[in-house]
Amino acid sequence: KAGVTQTPRYLIKTRGQQVTLSCSPISGHRSVSWYQQTPGQGLQFLFEYFSETQRNKGNFPGRFSGRQFSNSRSEMNVSTLELGDSALYLCASSPGLAGTYQETQYFGPGTRLLVL
Amino acid sequence: AQSVAQPEDQVNVAEGNPLTVKCTYSVSGNPYLFWYVQYPNRGLQFLLKYITGDNLVKGSYGFEAEFNKSQTSFHLKKPSALVSDSALYFCAVRDSGGYQKVTFGTGTKLQVIP
Numbered sequence: 568k569a570g571v572t573q574t575p576r577y578l579i580k581t582r583g584q585q586v587t588l589s590c591s592p593i594s595g596h597r598s599v600s601w602y603q604q605t606p607g608q609g610l611q612f613l614f615e616y617f618s619e620t621q622r623n624k625g626n627f628p629g630r631f632s633g634r635q636f637s638n639s640r641s642e643m644n645v646s647t648l649e650l651g652d653s654a655l656y657l658c659a660s661s662p663g664l665a666g667t668y669q670e671t672q673y674f675g676p677g678t679r680l681l682v683l
Numbered sequence: 684a685q686s687v688a689q690p691e692d693q694v695n696v697a698e699g700n701p702l703t704v705k706c707t708y709s710v711s712g713n714p715y716l717f718w719y720v721q722y723p724n725r726g727l728q729f730l731l732k733y734i735t736g737d738n739l740v741k742g743s744y745g746f747e748a749e750f751n752k753s754q755t756s757f758h759l760k761k762p763s764a765l766v767s768d769s770a771l772y773f774c775a776v777r778d779s780g781g782y783q784k785v786t787f788g789t790g791t792k793l794q795v796i797p
Contacts, residue, residue, distance in 0.1 A: 674726035
C-alpha cells in the first residue's frame, strides 16, 4: 500500500496570505489527524477527522481550519498567515474503526511552510 | 487532561551500549502508549505501542518498551545501540476513555557515538 502523501512538500508564503495543505491517507484509512511541529513547541495537535466529521480539535485559533472529503482525503487551511505559523505540518492516518483509540497513526513526510 | 513528559532533551550513548529514552504520562483512564521515531526531514515512523497485556512490548528495529503503571512510565529501550539509531524519539499517549486526542511528548534527541 502507498503511504500517506502530503502536498505540497514545501511552501513559501508571506504574512497575511492564506494557504491550503493537502493530505491523502493510506487506502482504506478513514481517520486523518493534523499536527504542527516547531522546534520550540514540539508536536501540537491541530484536529482529527473521521468520516468527514471533525471529532477532536486542538488549541489553535480559528485561522486554522480543516475538512475531510468522502474519499478520506483531507485539507487544512490557514488564513491570514503569521510569521509564527512557519512550521512542519504533519498529517497522519489510521484505520479509524469507530470506538477504538488504540490505533497506530501513520505519518506523511509533512509540508514545510515558511512565512516571510 | 492528559500529558506526556520526556525529561531529557538529548541522550548520548556509545555504540554497542544499551540505551534508554524516558517517558512518563498522565491520563484519567487507562493509557494507550506509543513510541515514534523521526529522522531528519522526515515524518514520524511508528516503533511500538502498549494497549494492554504484557508490560514489555517489543517493536521495530530491536526496540522495546516497558509499561509501568505504578510509576506511570513507558521507557524506550534497546540492548545495543547503533549509530543509525540516532534520531528524534517521541512518546505519545491517548486516553482509552475515547474521543481524546493523541498527546505527544516534546521529543528526545538520541545521539549514538561511534
